[in-house]
Amino acid sequence: MNRKKRIEKKLIENFEGWEIIVNDVSVNHAGHNNFDGKNETHFSLLLTNPKNIKFNKLSIHRKIYNLLNKEFTDGLHSLEIKFRD
Numbered sequence: 133m134n135r136k137k138r139i140e141k142k143l144i145e146n147f148e149g150w151e152i153i154v155n156d157v158s159v160n161h162a163g164h165n166n167f168d169g170k171n172e173t174h175f176s177l178l179l180t181n182p183k184n185i186k187f188n189k190l191s192i193h194r195k196i197y198n199l200l201n202k203e204f205t206d207g208l209h210s211l212e213i214k215f216r217d
Contacts, residue, residue: 135172135203142199143177151180157212173209180216189215 136156143152155176177196181187193213200208 135208136175139175139177139200139203143179143196146195146199147179149182149185151182153178173207175208175210176212176214178214178216 136154140152140154143150143154155178156172156174157176158172158174179192192215196211196213197204200211
């Protein structure tokens, strides 16, 4: 399973009811820090908050980073997290 699929699976399992879009933006970082843009190193996440659920952005960021800790140790370099209500 590629990194994008693993990230999607983990987030969907842990953020029930949220709409989650995972984009591999590695190609946009080719040449930066010797990245070639082909190794699934940079991702962008868009999380849409289900109605009537209050959340703390910092807590969500921490949860995501904890869930993806192994990905970071295995080569994930950058993760952009955005929220949409």
